[in-house]
Amino acid sequence: xxxxxxxxxxxxxxxxxxxxxxxxxxxxxxxxxxxxxxxxxxxxxxxxxxxxxxxxxxxxxxxxxxxxxxxxxxxxxxxxxxxxxxxxxxxxxxxxxxxxxxxxxxxxxxxxxxxxxxxxxxxxxxxxxxxxxxxxxxxxxxxxxxxxxxxxxxxxxxxxxxxxxxxxxxxxxxxxxxxxxxxxxxxxxxxxxxxxxxxxxxxxxxxxxxxxxxxxxxxxxxxxxxxxxxxxxxxxxxxxxxxxxxxxxxxxxxxxxxxxxxxxxxxxxxxxxxxxxxxxxxxxxxxxxxxxxxxxxxxxxxxxxxxxxxxxxxxxxxxxxxxxxxxxxxxxxxxxxxxxxxxxxxxx
Amino acid sequence: xxxxxxxxxxxxxxxxxxxxxxxxxxxxxxxxxxxxxxxxxxxxxxxxxxxxxxxxxxxxxxxxxxxxxxxxxxxxxxxxxxxxxxxxxxxxxxxxxxxxxxxxxxxxxxxxxxxxxxxxxxxxxxxxxxxxxxxxxxxxxxxxxxxxxxxxxxxxxxxxxxxxxxxxxxxxxxxxxxxxxxxxxxxxxxxxxxxxxxxxxxxxxxxxxxxxxxxxxxxxxxxxxxxxxxxxxxxxxxxxxxxxxxxxxxxxxxxxxxxxxxxxxxxxxxxxxxxxxxxxxxxxxxxxxxxxxxxxx
Numbered sequence: 001x002x003x004x005x006x007x008x009x010x011x012x013x014x015x016x017x018x019x020x021x022x023x024x025x026x027x028x029x030x031x032x033x034x035x036x037x038x039x040x041x042x043x044x045x046x047x048x049x050x051x052x053x054x055x056x057x058x059x060x061x062x063x064x065x066x067x068x069x070x071x072x073x074x075x076x077x078x079x080x081x082x083x084x085x086x087x088x089x090x091x092x093x094x095x096x097x098x099x100x101x102x103x104x105x106x107x108x109x110x111x112x113x114x115x116x117x118x119x120x121x122x123x124x125x126x127x128x129x130x131x132x133x134x135x136x137x138x139x140x141x142x143x144x145x146x147x148x149x150x151x152x153x154x155x156x157x158x159x160x161x162x163x164x165x166x167x168x169x170x171x172x173x174x175x176x177x178x179x180x181x182x183x184x185x186x187x188x189x190x191x192x193x194x195x196x197x198x199x200x201x202x203x204x205x206x207x208x209x210x211x212x213x214x215x216x217x218x219x220x221x222x223x224x225x226x227x228x229x230x231x232x233x234x235x236x237x238x239x240x241x242x243x244x245x246x247x248x249x250x251x252x253x254x255x256x257x258x259x260x261x262x263x264x265x266x267x268x269x270x271x272x273x274x275x276x277x278x279x280x281x282x283x284x285x286x287x288x289x290x291x292x293x294x295x296x297x298x299x300x301x302x303x304x305x306x307x308x309x310x311x312x313x314x315x316x317x318x319x320x321x322x323x324x325x326x327x328x329x330x331x332x333x334x335x336x337x338x339x340x341x342x343x344x345x346x347x348x
Numbered sequence: 349x350x351x352x353x354x355x356x357x358x359x360x361x362x363x364x365x366x367x368x369x370x371x372x373x374x375x376x377x378x379x380x381x382x383x384x385x386x387x388x389x390x391x392x393x394x395x396x397x398x399x400x401x402x403x404x405x406x407x408x409x410x411x412x413x414x415x416x417x418x419x420x421x422x423x424x425x426x427x428x429x430x431x432x433x434x435x436x437x438x439x440x441x442x443x444x445x446x447x448x449x450x451x452x453x454x455x456x457x458x459x460x461x462x463x464x465x466x467x468x469x470x471x472x473x474x475x476x477x478x479x480x481x482x483x484x485x486x487x488x489x490x491x492x493x494x495x496x497x498x499x500x501x502x503x504x505x506x507x508x509x510x511x512x513x514x515x516x517x518x519x520x521x522x523x524x525x526x527x528x529x530x531x532x533x534x535x536x537x538x539x540x541x542x543x544x545x546x547x548x549x550x551x552x553x554x555x556x557x558x559x560x561x562x563x564x565x566x567x568x569x570x571x572x573x574x575x576x577x578x579x580x581x582x583x584x585x586x587x588x589x590x591x592x593x594x595x596x597x598x599x600x601x602x603x604x605x606x607x608x609x610x611x612x613x614x615x616x617x618x619x620x621x622x623x624x625x626x627x628x629x630x631x632x633x634x635x636x637x638x639x640x641x642x643x644x645x
Contacts, residue, residue, distance in 0.1 A: 003450050104430035109451035110423045
């Protein structure tokens with residue numbers, strides 16, 4: 001059965017290996033130069049306050065031209081790989097057998113269909129996980145200097161470089177690609193088992209996987225662990241995007257926390273001395289002359305206004321990665337079990 | 349007499365349509381059995397149920413003395429050639445032999461190689477590029493080389509041209525002669541069955557209309573023609589299968605194990621095709637069940 005699975009999977013495996021090779025070559029060609037720029041930047045061995053500036057300099061140096069393009073291309077490849085695998089490996093795996101009627105040939109050999117499915121799922125599924133994680137590891141190696149610098153930088157113009165928790169960076173690095181690949185693949189297989197036609201199964205796979213991949217970072221991931229809360233003085237922020245509204249209204253866009261570089265900011269805004277959110281200036285800071293001037297934030301501070309932030313600290317990165325991956329792997333196992341149950345009941 | 353396939357009240361429903369309902373039959377071992385019936389009689393459903401590819405909605409099926417195959421040992425004893433002879437279009441002939449060798453412990457490599465050679469199939473040829481006849485031969489090779497005790501063939505020649513059909517059936521006969529093999533072969537083409545089958549089952553609307561060894565069926569069915577008379581006046585031992593009348597003449601197909609002695613009749617032999625058609629049209633009478641689904645899902 002291993003041979004048959006491999007024989008049926010061979011063409012897809014060769015395509016995937018070729019894609020992986022192209023990806024690896026592209027990053028291997030551009031990676032060393034990026035690393036040499038990092039070595040020359042002086043970040044290694046920097047002390048205290050100079051590190052942030054050096055890191056920012058490095059990031060702006062590589063922040064234009066080739067590197068952002070390769071960086072984004074790499075991230076896109078990793079994020080899209082599970083979807084492609086679900087569509088082109090998962091959905092046809094069983095649907096194709098139904099469409100061509102070959103399940104009648106396969107299931108009347110001297111082998112149970114449970115074993116038939118087990119070998120197909122295991123080999124193809126593990127290949128799916130391996131190739132996605134390989135993409136991720138290659139890209140992580142390439143992007144390591146950028147990640148190092150992003151953790152130290154005081155501000156950054158580099159796309160997606162701010163935090164390992166950034167929307168796509170979290171999806172593309174660590175172990176989550178393993179979970180996504182396992183889930184997308186079994187989702188495709190399940191759609192094929194249920195719909196029994198390849199093309200509709202592909203469409204359903206893409207629709208569901210895309211919906212899950214949007215819902216996870218936006219609605220589920222922030223709540224996997226209760227966030228930490230802290231407050232910080234306005235003066236501790238070197239940059240604080242500010243929106244001024246009529247009649248003393250204002251709002252701050254908080255996207256980082258100086259005391260927790262790299263932390264994942266879930267929400268942040270101004271609070272008064274009592275800890276309640278405020279959106280209007282105290283009367284004393286409201287005059288035209290003061291609002292927006294350098295004297296304005298000290299004025300707010302003198303009236304007890306601070307920034308409150310809820311966030312996930314960087315120390316929780318691996319716990320979040322593990323939890324999220326476990327959720328996806330569990331979903332994949334549920335889907336696979338359903339396929340076994342469904343096929344052992346025979347198609348009706 | 350042991351049965352290779354025995355069903356009791358077997359039924360299969362797809363949503364609201366019954367593809368097979370309340371089918372009770374027994375197929376004896378050691379024969380090449382023709383399962384004949386009109387489209388929609390439930391032949392394909394019956395064979396798929398017997399092969400374990402479908403689960404019955406009602407009733408039971410016994411194959412080779414046990415339930416329809418579900419474990420490797422049972423599966424090894426059954427060869428199945430599905431309708432339209434499915435093979436993997438992207439795999440070569442050699443790949444299919446490798447597949448058979450890998451998945452069947454009783455695989456007879458020599459037999460398989462020999463057959464492929466004799467059929468003049470190119471080992472490197474992709475199965476998707478084979479002609480319909482060659483594809484059927486390849487699928488049959490897989491089914492035979494696993495050395496089953498029972499071979500189920502679902503409409504194996506329906507899609508073949510007359511020449512390929514003849515070659516296929518001849519080839520099947522040779523394989524049966526070489527091996528101790530029971531065969532059940534479904535078809536709606538009676539002429540084909542006549543050539544290869546020694547046992548016949550006529551299935552109409554899930555019901556067995558007649559079953560028996562071909563020789564016996566031919567020996568006990570007679571075509572009587574004579575002056576017009578009421579079929580009800582025949583002797584008790586003579587069962588009328590079909591009757592047609594003109595103004596002056598009556599023609600009857602009767603089944604009887606006794607000789608027909610009435611000198612008023614001209615007795616002639618009946619061909620298998622006429623016999624089957626008589627049973628099929630008999631079923632088309634008042635008792636016809638028209639809610640059967642013909643297609644195999």
